[in-house]
Amino acid sequence: MSPGRLHALIDGVFAIALTLLVLDLPKPALSTHLVHVLLHQWPSYVAYLVSFTTIGILWIEHHGMMSAVRGIDRRFLERTLVFLLFISVIPWPTALAANYADRGFSEARAVAVLYAATMLMMGVTFAWGWRYLTTHPELVAEPARPAFPAGTRRALLGGLVYLVAIAVAFLSPLASFAIDAVVAVYFAVSRSEVPGLIVGSAAVLDDP
Numbered sequence: 001m002s003p004g005r006l007h008a009l010i011d012g013v014f015a016i017a018l019t020l021l022v023l024d025l026p027k028p029a030l031s032t033h034l035v036h037v038l039l040h041q042w043p044s045y046v047a048y049l050v051s052f053t054t055i056g057i058l059w060i061e062h063h064g065m066m067s068a069v070r071g072i073d074r075r076f077l078e079r080t081l082v083f084l085l086f087i088s089v090i091p092w093p094t095a096l097a098a099n100y101a102d103r104g105f106s107e108a109r110a111v112a113v114l115y116a117a118t119m120l121m122m123g124v125t126f127a128w129g130w131r132y133l134t135t136h137p138e139l140v141a142e143p144a145r146p147a148f149p150a151g152t153r154r155a156l157l158g159g160l161v162y163l164v165a166i167a168v169a170f171l172s173p174l175a176s177f178a179i180d181a182v183v184a185v186y187f188a189v190s191r192s193e194v195p196g197l198i199v200g201s202a203a204v205l206d207d208p
Helices: 004-022 034-040 042-066 074-089 091-100 105-135 142-169 173-189 193-200
Strands: none
Touching: 004 042, 004 074, 004 091, 042 074, 042 091, 042 105, 042 142, 042 173, 074 091, 074 105, 091 105, 105 142, 105 173, 142 173
């Protein structure tokens, strides 16, 4: 099966998830203290930036992976759909985090665990797709095959870090959210050799 339709589905899900994030930014009703009200909603802006950065980096790295895929089968389709399930659901815990991060301890803790757990499953299912392609090299363009084990490790590491955020949430929800933010920043500024290698080989990979 050609990966063209899967490319379109993936890009569509990512685009919708990114768009839905902005719908939960504050929209105060008419107020004589608009600046104060907007500043008071700072958790919403932080949650938006963290989730937007996370989804954006995932899109870049997933694009790097898919740029090397030359064929897909049903099992890879199933793994990709599970990954997209958690991408599409990210706006939900993001909205909850924006509303409850600075509320009572029990509410903030529950939301911090939910947010980190969603990110954990997103990272694990991303690594699941990398792993499948690593063990099925016939689906991958030959020049990019050596890079896939490293891609699997990077995706798995990025997901498992959220286990720390889940554990920390039971002690300090704000510290847990801070870990989520640090993970997003780290992967935003760190350079992945895998997508660079794959995208850099585009001229070779696209040659019929």
